[in-house]
Amino acid sequence: MVTAIVLITTENERVGEVAEAVIEIEGVTEAYSVTGPHDLVAMVRLKDFESLADVVPGRIAQVPGVARTETMVAFRTYSNYDLDRAWSMGFEE
Numbered sequence: 001m002v003t004a005i006v007l008i009t010t011e012n013e014r015v016g017e018v019a020e021a022v023i024e025i026e027g028v029t030e031a032y033s034v035t036g037p038h039d040l041v042a043m044v045r046l047k048d049f050e051s052l053a054d055v056v057p058g059r060i061a062q063v064p065g066v067a068r069t070e071t072m073v074a075f076r077t078y079s080n081y082d083l084d085r086a087w088s089m090g091f092e093e
Contacts, residue, residue, distance in 0.1 A: 001045060001046070001047065002044075002045070002046050002047070002048060002049055002051070002052050002073065003043070003044070003045050003073070003074040003077065004043075004044040004045075004046075004052055004056065004071050004072065004073050004074065005041060005042075005043060005044075005071070005072045005074065006041070006042040006043075006044055006056055006060055006069055006070070006071050006072075007038040007040075007041055007069065007070040007071070007072070008022070008038060008039060008040040008041070008042060008060070008066055008068075008069050009037070009038050009039055009066075009067045009068040009069075010039045010040065010065050010066060010067055011065050011066075011067050014064075014065035015033055015039045015040060016033075017064075017065055018039075018040060018063055018064075018065040018066055019031045019033060019040055021063045021064070021065075022040065022042050022060055022063055023042075025055060025059045025060060025063075026055070027044050027045060027046045027051065027052075027055050028042050028043070028044050028055070028060070029043050029044070029045050030042070030043040031043075038070070042060065044056070044060075052071075052073070056069060056071050057069075
């Protein structure tokens with residue numbers, strides 16, 4: 001499994017439109033609007049690097065309103081997300 005973090009800069013006022021299109025792309029599991037020099041962060045999870053080469057430049061970068069992308073590939077995952085989520089299921093704060 002290949003995990004990539006794609007930083008996306010959009011054209012003015014097109015963040016929502018781009019996010020909605022990006023999240024529909026196979027392999028994109030999440031998209032976040034963020035502060036800072038980029039407008040969106042997309043999490044991409046695919047079976048291999050060849051698929052990543054198709055998805056980022058071939059699909060994400062071609063979405064109307066995307067001005068620029070920058071991709072980081074994850075080497076390892078360090079996360080408590082699944083453990084925390086499992087322990088908190090059924091408990092409301």
